[in-house]
Amino acid sequence: MSNVIAVVNHKGGTGKTTTAINLAAGLTRYSDITSSCLIIDMDPHGSATSTLLGKLDGAPPARSIFDVLRRAITPQDGITSTIYDENIDILPANPSLESMAKTQINDRLAKVVQSLSTSYGWIIIDTPPNLGVLTQNALVAADYALIPTQCSGLAIPTLHQMKTVIEKIQERQNIWLQVMGVLLTQKDGRTPLLKNIRRELSHVYPAANVFKTIITNNIKIEEAPSNSQSIYAYDSGCLGASLYRDWIKKEFLKKHAKLEKAKVEKREALELKKEMEG
Ligand SMILES: Nc1ncnc2c1ncn2[C@@H]1O[C@H](COP(=O)(O)OP(=O)(O)OP(=O)(O)O)[C@@H](O)[C@H]1O
Numbered sequence: 299m300s301n302v303i304a305v306v307n308h309k310g311g312t313g314k315t316t317t318a319i320n321l322a323a324g325l326t327r328y329s330d331i332t333s334s335c336l337i338i339d340m341d342p343h344g345s346a347t348s349t350l351l352g353k354l355d356g357a358p359p360a361r362s363i364f365d366v367l368r369r370a371i372t373p374q375d376g377i378t379s380t381i382y383d384e385n386i387d388i389l390p391a392n393p394s395l396e397s398m399a400k401t402q403i404n405d406r407l408a409k410v411v412q413s414l415s416t417s418y419g420w421i422i423i424d425t426p427p428n429l430g431v432l433t434q435n436a437l438v439a440a441d442y443a444l445i446p447t448q449c450s451g452l453a454i455p456t457l458h459q460m461k462t463v464i465e466k467i468q469e470r471q472n473i474w475l476q477v478m479g480v481l482l483t484q485k486d487g488r489t490p491l492l493k494n495i496r497r498e499l500s501h502v503y504p505a506a507n508v509f510k511t512i513i514t515n516n517i518k519i520e521e522a523p524s525n526s527q528s529i530y531a532y533d534s535g536c537l538g539a540s541l542y543r544d545w546i547k548k549e550f551l552k553k554h555a556k557l558e559k560a561k562v563e564k565r566e567a568l569e570l571k572k573e574m575e576g
């Protein structure tokens with residue numbers, strides 16, 4: 299069964315797409331769950347799509363998640379392999395996806411994900427910078443929400459809003475959704491004291507939900523997509539590669555194992571409750 303991760307933050311440019319791609323590539327390299335990984339691009343701008351398919355001229359793919367969601371093709375028929383070295387497939391985005399942002403697609407993405415869950419070890423959903431239908435569908439379909447956030451105090455109000463949306467979805471549509479964590483990105487020399495940022499963050503999420511690793515600004519991270527390569531393939535020895543690699547190996551995979559355990563315990567408790575009531 300797949301592990302489904304929605305990479306979310308309705309603020310623009312927080313490193314969602316960069317993290318989704320380098321997480322996917324890293325998981326095929328460093329996770330022993332399985333080497334196969336699918337990215338679903340729910341952002342109509344399709345930056346993950348153009349990078350992973352090497353179509354930097356922006357030409358939209360013939361078949362996309364838009365066709366899958368409007369039920370014109372099957373999920374399997376929408377998937378295409380990427381040009382990355384790693385074993386990553388994609389259900390690409392198309393600008394027409396924007397039109398779905400105004401429709402009620404409820405749990406359609408969740409059904410798509412369910413139908414693919416025996417084919418991939420990991421499914422990573424990249425989302426647009428808003429809290430509309432497309433992002434909400436991703437959270438309804440996901441097991442985990444991963445929240446990349448710029449290393450700035452200005453990010454805090456956005457995180458409060460994100461938390462409220464996640465909690466509503468947990469209450470109403472997806473009781474299995476868990477917060478994987480907040481990943482601080484794009485730290486540079488101008489970043490104020492980290493201590494202060496972490497303190498402000500603690501008013502939104504407890505420290506256990508904020509990864510210790512910080513992805514600093516690194517030119518190689520910015521360059522890799524225009525070469526259609528993950529950071530590990532582009533320059534495995536650079537700082538950006540070692541930060542993403544260490545985060546995945548030392549934090550992400552451990553957190554994932556912990557949350558999986560919590561999920562099993564919750565399922566058992568619910569089953570027991572049902573038995574006692576019935
Ligand atoms: N650690 C980093 N070092 C240097 N550049 C980075 C880093 N992380 C992201 N970037 C660059 O910052 C820009 C925004 O990143 P990205 O596209 O991943 O954000 P996003 O949250 O997906 O944006 P959007 O909300 O528009 O979808 C990109 O040009 C990306 O290459």
Ligand SMILES: [Mg+2]
Binds near residue numbers: 341
């Ligand atoms: Mg993006």
